[in-house]
Amino acid sequence: MIGISFSFTVIVTDAVKSFTVVAVMVAVPSATAVTKPRFVTVATDVSLDDHVIDFFVALGPVIANVVLMVAFELAASISMAIVVCSMVPVLYALNRPVSVKDIFVGALDWKLFANVGCILLFIQLLDTTGVLAQIVAAFKGSSLPIPVIIAIVSFIIGILTGLSQGHVAIVMPIVAALSMGDLDLVGVAMVFGVAGQMITPTHVCLTITVDYFKSDFFKTLIPVLIAQGALLVIFSVVSYFTWG
Secondary structure, eight states, X not given: OHHHHHHHHHHHHHHHHHHHHHHHHHHHHHHBOOSSOOOOOOOSOOOHHHHHHHHHHXXXXXXXXXXXXXXXXXXXXXXXXXXXXXXXXXXXXXXXXXXXXXXXXXXXXXXXXXXXXXXXXXXXXXXXXXXXXXXXXXXHTSOSOHHXXXXXXHHHHHHHHOOHHHHHHHHHHHHHHHSXXXXXXXXXXXXXXXXXXXXXXXXXXXXXXXXXXXXXXXXXXXXXXXXXXXXXXHHHHHHHHHOO
């Protein structure tokens, strides 16, 4: 039963992230504010081989990053730098030249840096002021069932931090103290914590995506909320009937 519960938790946690990606992909185009009409010329003479090459060129850097980090144990920043520099000659060799200046200068977006800086500052303020510890202490002292406490605390911490590391570092010690080795509680903490991360502006990925596509945050958030709500309901119902 424990093995089944843990496997279900992993599947649902991955589903939470996958559903969010799909929801954002659907929501961003519809929420994008277009100030004037855009006329796009579509090339009709592109061969299938070109599409295949484009696919692997787009996917290659991701695979290369994973290989460098996992197989060679390189830091993410170092592996990304290697991949970015390596892609310049690769693109030239494939007759897809890019401007090196545009790559590096275009990455220096002050708005992006400001957003990330504000998020990190907010998280630091939460930690320094002791707000997170007070929230946890308040729920620990309540008469609610332990799974409900873990779910609510994980969800709130996920919203406030927007980071997996944040809610794991705060909630998992509580889970260990309340019920050491209970994978059911671990599953509740993970699923509700990740769900909280997916709907918050402190989640850097969501903020950057919305900013890049110049879309409306709240319009983008609607399908994300629907996806998270459905997944949490399914997880809660299944967990209720399979708990233990």
